[in-house]
Amino acid sequence: VVVNTECRTLDPWHLPDASFPTIGFNPAFTDVPEPLSADLARIANTWAGHLPRGWGQVTSVLSKLREGYTLDRRGRAPDGHPHPVLWFLEESRRGPDYLFASAAALLLRSLGYPARVCLGYYAHPDKYDPASQHTPVSDDDLHLWPEVLLRDGQWLVVEPTPGYDTLPALKPWQEQLADTLAAVGRWAVRNAAALTTAVMLIVLLVASRRRAADAVFTLSWTLLPGRTWRQQAMGTVKLLERRAALAGKRRKPGETLAEWVGRLPNTDTALSQLRALAEWAAYAPTPPLPEANVRATCRHAVRLWTCHRFRGGVA
Amino acid sequence: VTAVLDEPTTSAAGPLADLRSALNAALRGKPEVVERVLACLLARGHVLLEDKPGLGKTTLAKALATAVGGNFARVQCTPDLLPGDITGFSVFNQKTREFEFQPGPVFADVLVADEINRTTPRTQSALLEAMAERQVTVDNVRHKLHDGFFVIATQNPIDHHGTYPLPEAQLDRFAMRLSVGYPDKRSERALLAAAVGKPDGREETPRQAVMPAVLAGLQEQVAGVAVAGVVQDYLVDLAAAVRTHPKVPLGLSPRGLLTWQRVAQAWAYLAGRPFVTPDDVKAVAPPVLCVRLGPNVPADVIPGVLATVPVPVYPR
Numbered sequence: 001v002v003v004n005t006e007c008r009t010l011d012p013w014h015l016p017d018a019s020f021p022t023i024g025f026n027p028a029f030t031d032v033p034e035p036l037s038a039d040l041a042r043i044a045n046t047w048a049g050h051l052p053r054g055w056g057q058v059t060s061v062l063s064k065l066r067e068g069y070t071l072d073r074r075g076r077a078p079d080g081h082p083h084p085v086l087w088f089l090e091e092s093r094r095g096p097d098y099l100f101a102s103a104a105a106l107l108l109r110s111l112g113y114p115a116r117v118c119l120g121y122y123a124h125p126d127k128y129d130p131a132s133q134h135t136p137v138s139d140d141d142l143h144l145w146p147e148v149l150l151r152d153g154q155w156l157v158v159e160p161t162p163g164y165d166t167l168p169a170l171k172p173w174q175e176q177l178a179d180t181l182a183a184v185g186r187w188a189v190r191n192a193a194a195l196t197t198a199v200m201l202i203v204l205l206v207a208s209r210r211r212a213a214d215a216v217f218t219l220s221w222t223l224l225p226g227r228t229w230r231q232q233a234m235g236t237v238k239l240l241e242r243r244a245a246l247a248g249k250r251r252k253p254g255e256t257l258a259e260w261v262g263r264l265p266n267t268d269t270a271l272s273q274l275r276a277l278a279e280w281a282a283y284a285p286t287p288p289l290p291e292a293n294v295r296a297t298c299r300h301a302v303r304l305w306t307c308h309r310f311r312g313g314v315a
Numbered sequence: 316v317t318a319v320l321d322e323p324t325t326s327a328a329g330p331l332a333d334l335r336s337a338l339n340a341a342l343r344g345k346p347e348v349v350e351r352v353l354a355c356l357l358a359r360g361h362v363l364l365e366d367k368p369g370l371g372k373t374t375l376a377k378a379l380a381t382a383v384g385g386n387f388a389r390v391q392c393t394p395d396l397l398p399g400d401i402t403g404f405s406v407f408n409q410k411t412r413e414f415e416f417q418p419g420p421v422f423a424d425v426l427v428a429d430e431i432n433r434t435t436p437r438t439q440s441a442l443l444e445a446m447a448e449r450q451v452t453v454d455n456v457r458h459k460l461h462d463g464f465f466v467i468a469t470q471n472p473i474d475h476h477g478t479y480p481l482p483e484a485q486l487d488r489f490a491m492r493l494s495v496g497y498p499d500k501r502s503e504r505a506l507l508a509a510a511v512g513k514p515d516g517r518e519e520t521p522r523q524a525v526m527p528a529v530l531a532g533l534q535e536q537v538a539g540v541a542v543a544g545v546v547q548d549y550l551v552d553l554a555a556a557v558r559t560h561p562k563v564p565l566g567l568s569p570r571g572l573l574t575w576q577r578v579a580q581a582w583a584y585l586a587g588r589p590f591v592t593p594d595d596v597k598a599v600a601p602p603v604l605c606v607r608l609g610p611n612v613p614a615d616v617i618p619g620v621l622a623t624v625p626v627p628v629y630p631r
Binding site: 230234237238251252253254255256257258259278279280281282283284285 | 541543545546589590591592593594597621622623624625626627628629630
């Protein structure tokens with residue numbers, strides 16, 4: 001069965017204190033069983049009595065339950081116990097959701113807020129199916145929660161049971177951003193050590209990435225220099241082109257070697273000689289000079305033209 | 316190692332240096348124009364000099380004609396010039412009772428066609444066969460021209476009144492179009508100094524720098540300059556890029572591509588290199604392309620194409 005519901009949401013913190021009525025409602029919603037009233041009033045005053053009337057008091061009660069009590073679906077009061085709610089609040093501090101809902105409603109009633117307990121299905125956010133835009137519910141999703149009456153006659157859903165949440169109000173983007181930043185900040189503080197280590201590692205990697213890449217390229221050039229003089233010359237040009245790219249002086253596709261060498265800062269004869277050698281290797285049918293000299297020219301250029309030199313530094 | 320790999324230079328002595336020196340003496344302060352004219356000459360291409368009056372177009376043409384030796388002919392193009400005035404014509408010999416062919420100026424080694432756009436298209440087209448095939452046909456008889464036949468044409472791009480723009484087919488027969496441009500201050504100062512003491516204001520008589528046979532030898536060497544497969548691929552890629560460029564009305568013809576390669580060979584030879592590099596191709600691209608891409612091509616088209624087509628740096 002597909003049930004479509006439409007929920008209105010609000011942010012209770014934006015409610016004025018006068019939203020919670022003191023008169024003009026059915027007094028049955030503030031009834032507290034006589035045997036429990038003293039204990040409940042004591043607990044309620046301890047938890048929220050010091051706060052002004054309004055959402056601050058309500059949320060204080062809810063927070064105490066959510067943070068100080070444990071949800072235990074199979075927990076139940078000992079047989080014959082006259083007041084399961086008191087047993088839950090003062091002894092076991094754990095129990096199923098109906099005890100959370102009952103305790104919250106009774107405590108809020110003790111503080112003068114008209115409240116009731118409702119039964120229904122909880123649409124768990126984890127079960128939401130984006131494809132069908134439905135949330136399937138089953139018997140396991142039966143849930144009890146309290147509601148507080150507002151001055152305009154609307155019932156405000158509240159949630160004292162840990163693991164369950166009310167539908168949050170849609171916030172303006174500024175508040176969402178602030179919430180996100182605050183959450184990130186809290187996460188960063190909690191994981192400060194790991195975060196610092198990770199940042200340092202990343203900075204180290206970024207700072208040394210050119211050096212590491214250059215080391216790999218140079219090692220490759222050293223181990224595989226090329227068998228022929230052409231391969232040696234072109235391999236050296238390729239190595240220097242890679243170094244230049246690491247230094248941000250990459251040769252443009254439409255640029256010849258001579259144009260590229262010409263626009264490099266502090267260009268010198270070592271690079272010009274390698275450029276001439278590379279032109280022989282690429283375009284000439286015959287070698288220009290003995291192979292030994294090719295190797296010497298290549299080594300000389302590789303030694304002088306480091307990444308630092310390509311960035312404009314001095315050799 | 317240094318001696319071999321340092322920037323190659325052509326030898327300071329020798330026929331090429333003499334030719335260069337003679338042209339630089341005639342056209343002061345324009346070594347880059349002289350270098351391109353030399354490349355054109357060595358590539359056996361014809362050159363079109365286009366610029367404002369008084370910038371030395373005719374002076375350069377005359378100096379070149381004299382420097383390369385051989386026969387020199389000059390035609391001052393006017394609207395009443397007839398094709399026969401260029402190619403030659405047959406006259407009846409009263410004594411022999413036969414028609415005899417009187418060769419026109421195209422039978423010279425170097426023909427200077429001054430203000431070529433002032434003559435009619437009919438006369439201009441008479442140059443077509445001569446420029447492209449180095450031969451002329453008169454009265455159904457084919458006459459072969461000299462092997463080193465070289466046309467230097469000049470035209471003034473400003474004064475359009477009474478001119479006939481050269482048709483694209485004829486423009487394609489020129490290897491390149493050059494603008495001389497104004498000389499720099501130092502060269503103009505030297506020009507003024509050299510004119511003092513010469514009452515008629517005449518320039519120095521150009522001198523012959525090379526013999527025609529030597530020039531033919533140089534042209535043969537240029538034709539032998541190696542062009543690697545990757546450079547030829549580069550030329551083809553450039554031609555394709557030019558043809559598909561949206562702002563180019565007239566694509567580069569295969570004849571134009573051949574000319575481009577020949578001029579690039581000459582450019583490499585002038586740099587003292589026995590092989591062509593993409594730099595040579597790029598260096599000669601503007602004068603070679605601007606003459607054959609059609610009218611009103613924006614100035615940024617050729618540099619744009621040269622900057623975008625990938626240069627082959629590594630051999631296959």
